[in-house]
Amino acid sequence: MTLRLNPYLVLDGNAREAIRFYEKALDAQVIGIQTFGEMPENPEFPLPAEAKDRIAHALLKVGETDLMFSDTFPGQPLQKGNHVTICITTNDTLKSKKF
Template sequence: MSISLNPYLNFEGNTKEAVYFYEKALGAKIVVLQTFGEQPENPDYPLTDEMKQLVMHAHLKVGDGDLMFSDTFPGMPHQAGGDSVQIALHPTDENRAIDIFAALGDGGQVVMPLQKTDWSPLYGIVKDKFGITFQINVPGELNQ
């Protein structure tokens, strides 16, 4: 049996901005970016012009992994940020790790600066400008 797993991030009206930010910061490739307005209209649930611009589904390919996104549909509850779930990235190249950390930290907050640890030659934690927390971890002997 095979299974895959990926984070699916929800935003409140700024998913397009987030997708383009992560595309650049992570060197990712946009696979899909689809708005609510691109879907067939349901007369029982008419969409305003503003709602039509919101992202229904977006998919980024990040190395071998996948990151997906959506805007919260207007009127639905949304809770931004939080630290109960964090995204761990494992670049094998230290220079790439430094670049990713800096890009994610632009407008965000460094929680733990990049540094050598017992398990990694370079590890750090950064919360980006969207409130998403990333652990950047260059694989070392203990975590390969």
């Protein structure tokens, strides 16, 4: 069984800057970046222009660790203490049901 804990950082519009920093400082490899503007459109929820370039999800590889990022959606406050979460992943389906 594999069990991993991966940090997920939520930033207030500066995730792209943080990604560039960690890329240089930790020799991280950018695996993927998706902006809110690249996500499929939902006619019932039009995307505001200021959201289009914000990071919806990004994944960096730092050694054997996955480091994930996203920006808050415009208008959603970034509350101190809530901007770091831990993503728990496992390849054990029985174990994953406990989470």
